[in-house]
Amino acid sequence: MSLPGEVSTRRTTSPGPERGGGATLADVARLADVSRATASRVLAGRAAGKSASHARVLAAAEELGYVVNGLARSMMGVGRRSIAFVSSIMVGPTFATMAGGAEDVATANGHLLTMCTTGGDPDREVALIETLSEQRVAAVLLVGSTPATEEFARRAQRYSDTLARVGARLILCGRAALPDHPHIASIDYDHRGGVRTGVEHLVELGHRRIAFVGSLDDMTTPHQRFLGYQDGLAGAGLAFDPALTAQSDNASDDAAAATSAFLEGHPDVTAIVCQTDVMAVGVCRALHARGIAIPEQISVVGFDDMQLVADLTPSLTTVRAPFHDVGELAGRIAVGGDYDGPAVLPVELIVRGSTGPAPH
Amino acid sequence: MSLPGEVSTRRTTSPGPERGGGATLADVARLADVSRATASRVLAGRAAGKSASHARVLAAAEELGYVVNGLARSMMGVGRRSIAFVSSIMVGPTFATMAGGAEDVATANGHLLTMCTTGGDPDREVALIETLSEQRVAAVLLVGSTPATEEFARRAQRYSDTLARVGARLILCGRAALPDHPHIASIDYDHRGGVRTGVEHLVELGHRRIAFVGSLDDMTTPHQRFLGYQDGLAGAGLAFDPALTAQSDNASDDAAAATSAFLEGHPDVTAIVCQTDVMAVGVCRALHARGIAIPEQISVVGFDDMQLVADLTPSLTTVRAPFHDVGELAGRIAVGGDYDGPAVLPVELIVRGSTGPAPH
């Protein structure tokens, strides 16, 4: 029942922009009475001319409310690929600040930033890397502490291989490079040196009995910071005493409970070094609750310099980590910058009110 | 100079998977000696069979390390579109928590979440909506306070129109619906009622001279919270006194300075309601600095219940906003759920140590 001359089209492809899903380049070209090639050239600004069709194309695009399909464009290799930011969790100043740094350079270079969380589940991480490869991201920023295990190294190599197949690269943020996998980029900051500096600061103030509150699992961040604590003691000629270590998860309630229990057995401690600011806050709360004055009786040092710790009473002495810079540097590599080997950014001790001279 | 029988290909399209950019479906099909159609069916799991070619396709895909191109798939309308989360800034618990809620439902439904910041610049916002439309996102979550102006309403309508053209929808998060634009979804929480509840709590404790610290600009969040303060006073039969309002930006330093200056002229105030927790922290610091006891001399109420304010000394009485729920609800609509009109989620007053009976 086709009319003569009518081209039989399959599906429900009625011509014209009313099809749904918006006007396409073909619709614009039809309305402007030019070919798709010409319409594409005009809209991409690749037609120098001021010809009549030039103006007709622009008018048609305007009239139809044409929005170029970035997916189709990306398929031709034109257009910018997204950058993925993968962390175990999104809340907390650490990740948000890093993400902010990465986002800054991403948008400045015309890329979008995709944020994904794994909840710390390796299976979800594997699935995520697969999905992101399918979506042809330009790079994956794998952010935060990871297991310090051979299993993780193998997993990371698998990620890197999968991503390399689609022309993307893997960038670790906030953990050290994997020595046997130089192709996996790493932007880290000085966890170990930061805690060491905190201990040295306490030693200068005359402290000798310095406790450590933190987690001792095999994740890179806790481990490196714990090593920094031992470094600091060793540098000052103090013996490392395992009994002066109180284990705690990264939650202020947990740190408060651990501190209370710890102090029962060790009333002679005059300073506490904390793995994170979140823990430090819990430590301070526990000290307040027991009527112990900070810093007159016990000094406290944190790590991260998260928002608000400067507003505590007393304000918290802590180590400022360059989260924004880490994100920015990683972003720069992600958008195609050179990678000259692992980066370890310096940290800075911020001395505030929670540390003071040792009593006596 | 072509050899006879050799098909002349344009560009550098040497056949085989070595071309760069990874193996394609055509490469897999070639290796498995089947058509692209068959390979596609097998890899999509749409081939029930256990035929010989079925196994050959899977083996070929494995051997070549085939990763399906999600862009090409999306172009066919298959595959999940991303969801965009647009806010002025990423740091701060507000946005991160909301983003977490949205990300939860996004990933649970197979979507990715793209995070973008505008820095509060309308031009960047406009450009971003355009870019996101081009990338064919499923929805845009426009997050946070916005100008309470007619200009913003027009702009939002433009966003909504652009997005509608590509089948996406606009969802406002954390600000009220625009009455004249019912197609623009809104998931908000009760700014105004929250502050009102805070004031009522103070009134019950006997306070009569209650100050307000906050910004008075024309953004929706500050404005609504300011109205809530006035509501609370009116409900208690107290007159609103403009002199009891101290202006401050949303920064603790600014709030501390504003509070110090304000107290010079108003020593009789016994309670301070703050627009945000960040400001409340600054207010508390200023009170500490002047040797004013909290809550014995002055009570303080915040808003947001951000991380750590429960760990201050004294812990902060504040209004908990359901950020995660807002993100979750918005995410649900973004992935295709029904929108039954504007939602205003309830907030909850969390009474802690910073509020107590009025002195005398």
Added chain:
DNA sequence: GCCGGGGCTGGAACTAGTTCCGCCGTCCGG
């Protein structure tokens, strides 16, 4: 008047997938 250069244009190939439709072969029932 003819030829060549230059700019604009359109046809067609190309990106990498999905899916409709029809063909073919096999198997089983009548």
Added chain:
DNA sequence: CCGGACGGCGGAACTAGTTCCAGCCCCGGC
């Protein structure tokens, strides 16, 4: 022994763009 049902498979059309190449027209120079 033949017909129909059914499953697997391949050709081709389709998604929405970009870009190469050839052709056309127009204008200027000889």
